[in-house]
Amino acid sequence: DVKVTQSSRYLVKRTGEKVFLECVQDMDHENMFWYRQDPGLGLRLIYFSYDVKMKEKGDIPEGYSVSREKKERFSLILESASTNQTSMYLCASSFLAPRDRGVYNTGELFFGEGSRLTVL
């Protein structure tokens, strides 16, 4: 059974703390993504990676950084957590799109179960 595993389902942190969210996939996917999901705002892309050490900013990268040192692992880092980063964080992965499509992302994403972060 294919899987995207997020390290923590629930986290509570204090303002100013450094937060690491880890994601591992076992499907040998090239692409990995970090989204956040908020009521009324839907799913918004934070960062996308199409290869080891490669990354692309999404719609809301401010306050976040990412690390992809190995193909199967993609980490989201909040350098100094703030209360407006309280959210559900979702990791996803996908295969690389065929070269003739002109993009890396097929749109067919496999999501993890999410990490609910509360920043106090």
Next chain:
Amino acid sequence: EDQVTQSPEALRLQEGESSSLNCSYTVSGLRGLFWYRQDPGKGPEFLFTLYSAGEEKEKERLKATLTKKESFLHITAPKPEDSATYLCAVQGRAAGNKLTFGGGTRVLVKP
């Protein structure tokens, strides 16, 4: 900027009562339209990709259709296990690798 609007926000159905969910979109050249299902407390699960107007995809009681301005997800004779939030997303040519998601439709099927 790509936009996706889903309606209704919520839908209550009796078991067996067929219905349709709407996804209206504006996009600068459609690469693909995607439907996902999300159960409470879980990540979305991919259902379908549609690439061009007139295309249809089916899976069990679900059927997705696409026109140039909207997509419909038809649920035929739903069962309680079809209760979930259904998300629509588009990938436009100008947006590159990004998907734009709609707000979702929460479906509750009562036995």
